[in-house]
Amino acid sequence: MFSANPRRGFSGASHLVLFNVLMLSSILLMPSAALAGDAGQHSRIRHVILISLDGFHDFDLTRYVAGHPTSALARLVNTGVTYANAYTTGPSDSFPGALALTTGGTPISTGIVYDNSWDDTLSPPGSNCATVGTQVLYDESVNTGNGDSWTSSIDPTLLPLDRSQGCTPVFPHQYLKVNTIFNIAAAANLVTAYADKHPTYEIYNGPSGPPATDLYLTESSAFDSDTNPSVLEINDDMKVQAVLNWIDGFNHDRTQHIGVPAIFGMNFQIPNVAQKNYGYADGAGTPTSKLADAYDFVDQELGRMLSELDARHLTASTVFVLASKHGNSPVDPQLKRTTDDGPYADLVNRVAPNLLANLTDDDEAIIWLTDHSKAKKVAAVLRANIDMVGGGTVYVGKDLDALLGGNMIANRRPDVIVESTLGVIYSSHPAKLVEHGGFHETDRHVSLVVSNPALGSQIISNHVSNTQVAPTVLKVLGLNPQALQAVQQENTSVLPGLDALGD
Incomplete structure (x- = not known):
């Protein structure tokens, strides 16, 4: 069993025992006090289930519901508000996308622009703080065993170091600049739980305040997800079983009764990976047969959750939020062009030796420099040689701030961002069909539904942001x-159209 300690990272038990427990728990469903987690709440709504269908666009939702009118997705749409113009934050990476949903903030307030970034004030792992300025990685590479085991935990020796705190490792939750919905709910003595794709998503615990009650953070990379999406269904199914156990009032592996959480949910990784491997049949977003199968799998799993809510008489008191951390581009397979990011280092270092501090790229390129004063010179070189990196638009200075939506904290702010030409993917895997991280329409225009029987079916066409989910929850x-610090700093509003839920 995993437990998320906000001060120590993760500890893991035997993966074989846990796997057997998870596989058997669907058989061993036991009666429980369904409303055990309701104490202290005055709202009619007692629970919120927050689900991210990673990679799922608004048009994916519209197409699926139209073709499957009796599906679980159709049920959610038919009893909820669909936000037809919902956008995730930019860059459209999973890490800032997850934080948008749970803090109400963009990188401007959270301080997190990507899971691979740079910080001028921290020191490299293992450096004993002899130098300052380091790449900050919060992906599977900082796990024990490099993420090869699904029971991986964070390896503190692979984390950046903070000289100002006695040269101690900086865990993801400590790197976050603002609190989360889990902190606020926990402070109100409410149970919270969530399942996501890496141990580094312990970032949900926030920098201060009480942590989430039960985080279940299996390592998705251990499921060979880049080459075999069907294997990844096992990982998503394990997280679904955790959600079912939470609905029944237990912790994620059904070993302890904790009460039905006030806030809980999971991410589905399979839509994202299936899009990368199988893609779309055309520019209209028609899914290939294997991508369609992946969407059917997700719908069936959502159906299990809805059925369990019905069985526990929790449907009326539960708001079901269906969101997406990010989309993917390109949708049109004819536009896809895989290219090497190698020229970036050469072009940047033409301005000055060893000028490139860090580069992260997927369908965009984000650049940090060892000398920030040379950003405009680097931008000029990139613009003059833009064809060498696949084309695109170069942002620097105030244009970069406008792209991000404001002034990011100086020691973490990128110096240059290249929005690649639509279809360009920086990857060593030429078979990859889509990617995210950038600022294209299909990177950011995602599905968003807030469902409860009291709402009926509505479509709101106004532009909304994923950041509005957190204050709405x-x-x-x-x-x-307003207890969310990012909401205060960025004036994030709640989602419209939900008055029927009451206050």
Whole structure:
């Protein structure tokens, strides 16, 4: 069993025992006090399930519901508000996308622009703080065993170091600059739980305040997800079983009764990986047969959750939020062009030796420099040689701030961002069909539905942001959205159209 300790990272038990427990728990469903987690709440809504269908666009949702009118997705749409113009934050990486949903903030307030970034004030892992300025990685590479085991935990020796704190490792939750919905709910003595794709998603615990009650953070990379999406269904199914156990009032592996959480949910990784491997048949977004199968799998798993809510008489008191951390580009397979990011280092270092501090790229390129004063010179070189990196638009200075939506904290702010030409993917895997991280329409225009029987079916066409999910979650539970620091800093509003849920 995993437990998320906000001060120590993760500890893991035997993966074989846990796997057997998870596989058997669907058979061993036991009666429980369904409303055990309701104490202390005054709102009619007692629970919020937050689901991210990673990679799922708004048009994916619309197409699937139209073709499957009796599906679980159709049920959610038919009893909820669909936000037809919902956008995730930019860059459209999973890490800032997850934080948008749970903090109400963009990188401007969270301080997190990507899971691979740079910080001028921290020191490299293992350096004993002899130098300052380091790449900050919060992906599977900082796990024990490099993420090869699904029971991986964070290896503190692979984390950046903070000289100001006695040269101690900086865990993801400590790197986050603002609190989360889990902190606010926990402070109100409410149970919270979540399942996601890497141990580094312990970032949900936030930099201060009480942590989430039960985080279940299996390592998705251990499921050979880049080459065999069907194997990844096992990982998503394990997380679904955790959600079912939470609905029944237990912890994720059904070993302890904790009460039905006020906030809980999971991410589905399979839509994202299936899009990367199988893609779309055309520019209209028609899924290939294997991608369609992946969407059917997700729908069936959502159906299990809805059925369990019905069985536990929790449907009326539960708001179901269906969101997406990010989309993917390109949709049109004819536009896809895989290219090497190698020229970036040469072009940047033409301006000055060893000028490139860090580069992260997927369908965009984000660049940090060892000398920030040379950013405009680097931008000029990149613009003059843009064909060498596949084309695109170069952002620097105020244009970069506008792209991010404001002034990011100086010691973490990128110096240059290249929005690649639509279809360009920086990857060593030429078979990869889509990617995310960038600022294209299909990177950011995602599905978003807030469902509860009291709402009926509505479509809101106004532009909304994924950041509005976090304050909305708190409001429907009767908690104060302004308790979120990012909401205060960025003036994030709640989602419209939910008055029927009451206050």
